Amino acid sequence: MDGLDTVIAVLAGAIRAGTPLALAALGELVTERSGVLNLGVEGTMLVGAVTGFIATVITGSPHVGVLAACLAGVAMSLVFAVLTQFLLTNQVATGLALTIFGIGLSAFVGLGYIGTPIDGLRPVPVPVLADIPVLGPLLFRHDLLIYLSIVLFAAIAWFLHRTRSGLVLRAVGESHDAAHAIGYSVVRVRILAIVFGGAMSGLAGAYLSLVYTPQWAENMTAGRGWIAVALVVFATWRPFPVMAGAWLFGGITILSLHIQAIGFGVSSHLVATLPYLATVLVLALISRDAMRIRLNAPACLGKPFHPAA
């Protein structure tokens, strides 16, 4: 029974560690499905994390913090939306700018809050379900954001593949010229998709600073925003593999923490490289099948749209 408990604890930990990745990657998935590549996820997450943290310190309520983080993510993504959709800037460069800006901005506003203790979001066991053996501790004794991430996953999968608006969004991503010719507003659809992605990145940041660690530290995302962008590629732009991939990477993170704890005489610095090396490895393995990537990637991904061009 002890062994089983440990396994359940590790798996539940994997879900916790994977949730910020899942939130950010699900948002980026929707953005990319509309044909926009937003590489600003890392910076947006940081700004979300610091905003959520400060809002929680001021109001004392982590729920307000989560909301504030969401709004901060929206604000960041609007900057990206205006630049790429109205000023037609290069999306790769603009995303990088957003990340560099976000790192600087979050470090700047968060300066007075390093080490401040807060009451983070607490776990809320689901009545009845939490008492089911194995599944209860694995899935139903988490905090609200984890439940939310699962609900959002289902909602996004349903929206993209089972609704008319989802079809429009995918059409805009596959061929903006055709979508424009039929009469859909490419720019409006893309802005909405970018803003949704920003809100999700903000949530992902809030998860880190309000639940996962609960504290604020400069650059605390440590590349998770980039891993989220990579996850969307791993998942070949489909929701279910995004979710599964996020939890798998959460598992790798937890595993490397356990390796550090046990020791094995391995340097903690080298163990810390594991999630990054795993990302590179999986990315290389998945991308080997060039045809699969080409068939699944939105055809207009990263291309600017101007009706007269």
Place this chain on the structure above:
Amino acid sequence: MLLRLEPRPVSSRGMQYASPVIAAALTVLAGLILFSALGRDPLVALYTFFVHPLTSLYGLGEWAIKATPLLLCALGLAIGFRGNVWNIGAEGQLTMGAIAGGGVALAFWGSEGPWLLPLMLVAGALGGMAWGLVPAILKTRCNANEILTSLMLSYVAVHVLGHLVHGPWRSPEGFNFPETRMFGEYGLMPVLVSGTRLHLGVIIALIALAIGWVYVARTFSGFRIAVVGKAPAAAAYAGYSRNRVVVASFLISGGLAGLAGIVEVSGTIGQLQPLISPGYGFAAIIVAFLGRLHPFGILLASLLMSLMYLGGEALQIRLNLPPAVTGMFQGLLLFFVLGSDVLVRYRIRLLRTGREVEAHGRP
């Protein structure tokens, strides 16, 4: 009344030069607003940020040595960006260059001669090239997105450096501080002007600049990269190999970033530490764009970016503002650079009447 973008038939030459200036001006304006919002006298803050660092000989030297790694990294990145090859892992290649070159210095510690520094520079460049080759091969062999792989490898490189200076390479006389021995006399860059820290690395960067310009503007290989970037279909028709361009871009940019790393370590730091770069590899991306991917533009842009680093330090010391201000300014600058680029390719027109709006279709 509505604003409307009209594509220009030919991109505006005047705007190509004006738009970086507009971007820099807008950044200064944003700085004025920011400092006022923080309750500081904006003019004093701007003076401290942009002028004060350059009021002494020592400051001028610092200006040049901070521009050196930026210039080296951005030169290489720009060559790749021209070919639509997105190496954003210069920070990691810089770190690997520092590790490789620094490793040479430590290996010959105590038995060195005047040959040591050239050997370190070669090792540094090779270290950066090797680290850059990984994403290049993953791109050409496995089609893996080079943006993500090169960035992930940056995190790996920084952790490897952390491992080395905390562990096997830690100085035996260092009281357990995470740093290596100081390099011997022959492992340090000679200082050019007494009273400053201005070192030989500046000359190396200027030579690289000249070679970079010749490569971009006067060689077939450089031309091929530009064609692959600007007109992939034409490049394929001409038989230029995209894979070769990817590998060449990464070797050049990785090598120059590695050189920047060893120059920084042997010129300004003198040993390996956990932190050897305040984000030069990332700031170089901004420098490359601000300099319009042209070597001479990059020279000017690296001087501006270097000034932003110095200004950040001056603000911290004199006005007690956090150094993170620099990072924020960097991001803002890149936003403005990218945003004002629209003026090169498009003309902004005011549509005054309803009829005019209709004639142009939906806004």
